Amino acid sequence: MAAREMIKVTAGLAGLVVGLAGCAGGGDGATAEGASRQGGTLRVVGSSDVEHLDPASVASVGAYGLVRTFARTLFGNRASNDFQETVPVRPDVAERIPTRENGDIGKDRRTYTVRLRDGVRWNTNPPRPVTAEDFVRGFERLCNPASPSAAKGYFVSTLRGMDAFCRGYGSVNAKDARAIAAYQRDHGFEGVRAENERTLVFRLKRPASDFLNLLALPVTAAAPQEYDRYVPDSAEFRQHTVSDGPYQITDYKPGISYLLTHNPVWQAGSDPLRERHVAKIQITLGQDSPETVQQQIEQGTADLAWDQPVPTSAIPRLRDDPRFAIRETPNNSPYLVFNTRSPRNRGALGDRAVRQALEYAVDRSALIKIVGGPSVARPLHTVIPPGNSGYAAVDHYPTPGESGDPAKCRELLGKTGRSGLSLKFPYRTNSVHKLIAQSIAQNLDACGVETELTPDSGGSFYSSTLSTPARAREGKWDIAAPGWVPDWYGNNGRSIIQPLFDGRAYGPGSTNYGGYDNPQVNALIDAALTAPDAQRAAGYWQQADQKIMEDAAIVPLLDRAQTTYRSSRVHGAFFLPTTAGYDLTRVFIA
Structure with a gap:
């Protein structure tokens, strides 16, 4: 009986939005004419640097939001101010959602075939296509001994052969980039294989009804061959990130700032989840006071908070301000x-x-x-x-x-x-x-x-x-x-x-x-x-x-819930609960 009642409570998520929200607020900030404007610098201000910048290692909402701008996955979610619209898994680099009907999921529900869309490229010199082998490398990097992914347990328990692959990887020298790359080059596992440049095949230990959700996690992003040169998530790695998303990290000062600019080879037609409007995204760190961050946004010297909520003392006076919003992020926090x-x-x-x-x-x-x-x-x-x-x-x-x-x-x-x-x-x-x-x-x-x-x-x-x-x-x-x-x-x-x-x-x-x-x-x-x-x-x-x-x-x-506030310049503000913030790729400056 308890289980049946519990299922009734959690079926769908339709009842969720009535839980906390005293103020949904905020809108999406679209201009009256509905036209997005190109250019300008989005100024984001906050406190702490991300714990990991390497997409294979990211484990926090801030890092999830940042890597979304430059590291793409097979599937993902679309930001929206309607919580329900953020839940479905949608194609990203994948051409379509695998189903048993279209033949991409095997009859035993243990084999998934994923085909990559055309037009997704790395910002390398010269630019080159993102391949199935890049995604295989991404999955293998989850178990690296230098900065292993906190999410690797999801995949070790799901993909065939990954457990043994990860155990062997643990004996590799965590400080030796060549040894790390060599292990991945000389080993693999049955659970993920590149059938050709644009086709991936996953083999599961057993059916998993949430497998597509796993393939939408930021840690499963494609990894270019250049990443083999560096110890994962090392200081050197962090200065050499490669992008297949709309933005690229042009300048990174650890603990101080990020500057993101346009990835010149990104194509809007190849990306169903992201957009690109502002010319630059400037993230300034080191500001531990939510009050100071809020003051900067209200005065127009900053546009969005990086990792600071709206100060508690400011909430009563902001309730009717369309730039303020309380967004649902059902969590255990703290x-x-x-x-x-x-x-x-x-x-x-x-x-x-x-x-x-x-x-x-x-x-x-x-x-x-x-x-x-x-x-x-x-x-x-x-x-x-x-x-x-x-x-x-x-x-x-x-x-x-x-x-x-x-x-x-x-x-x-x-x-x-x-x-x-x-x-x-x-x-x-x-x-x-x-x-x-x-x-x-x-x-x-x-x-x-x-x-x-x-x-x-x-x-x-x-x-x-x-x-x-x-x-x-x-x-x-x-x-x-x-x-x-x-x-x-x-x-x-x-x-x-x-x-x-x-x-x-x-x-x-x-x-x-x-x-x-x-x-x-x-x-x-x-x-x-x-x-x-x-x-x-x-x-x-x-x-x-x-x-x-x-x-x-x-x-x-x-x-x-997450309290958010944006400057008067910010429009196109769409929320993504798993990042506890607005999708930076869709924001534009009026």
Whole structure:
């Protein structure tokens, strides 16, 4: 019965838009005559650099939005201010959507044939076509030992032979670009092959109803042969990105700025998802204050925020401003993750009873005020947020008025015999993350737990602090408040549970930051992946969610919408939830 009711809640996503939105607002900013204008410089201002610039390694919404401008995938999603229109998978470099009817999906649903469209070219000298072999290289790079993709688990569990390929790749010298290139040249795997220059064939371990969603992920972008010259995502690589999209990175100063200009060989007729209007995109980093960013946009010295939401204090006065919008991005953002591998406090966070006690500490009502009130966020008590496959409304650790229960927290901690806990708590410096960390620290203090707050800026929060197992094992951090926006919407159960909680995927670059590993959850993941249909898969995802919450692997905090604001110059502003921002390729300047 629970599974049936849960399916009813998540079927489609039609009910989603009524959840948070007190203000949809914002429109698309089209001019009255509806004509887009060419030229000008779009000025984007924000805080931190992306954690990875290499398309194979990207793992954050900001990086997803950036690589969309210069790295194309077989399939993708179209930006829209109607959430439902952003959900369907659409062709990008692929000519068409594979189906059993058109013969591109085999009768056993384990073979997919994808044909590439004509006219897609690299901005090399001389320019050359993007080939099927470039896409094969992209998939092989997911397992590179220098900067492995956090999303590789999706494909290792889906594509034939990829698991063995990745295991072998792990023994290659991560600092030797030639050795890395040689491994890829001399090895391959059955799961993805180039039949000819314009035809790819994928072979799956078992049918996967979400496989086309996987092929729309930014990490599956084609990779040119030039990438074999560099250690993946190294400083040298970042200065030599190659483009097959509408823009190219012309100048990159790490942690300071990006300048994007036109890719001269891109053709609008070969790209059904992107456009190109502004002559340049200037991204300026280093501004940690949302208030300052907002001030610049309102004064007209900047056009869009890079990684800063609209300041909470500004929201009431902006509600009727057509340049302001609250956009749906159903997510678990932020959530509190426990480093279960930390040796500090005599390994206390490895004790489920300790984590269960700390579940009662957090005052979610205070966090909602920090991010902008109930029109922007609602309290979350499950791993899977509403509007995602496998969601069911359950609160395992209820507190009065969502305000936390420090007395119960103290009582349960006392029963564990682990008093006097002291937790290292790194936090992101952009947006309101410092205020969120300070609020949680106060909650823990009321529970008798000390915290050591440390700012973590420059893009290192995800790229090294949380995703480096050695740091976790050394106790460099104990708790943190990352966020998770699903990699896709619709049939997306695995886009939350698998990357965050599959203990078998724990390792360098993993998004299972706390090192959580429960064989029962791993088995439920496998059951969901092999389920005969999406509905039965959703039932397994919900069971996994329940088990993870019983283990108190994380403290879900908020399902938070994205607040956006644009300057008066900006038109053609269309939102893409998986990037938590507007599609930069469609914006034009009036």
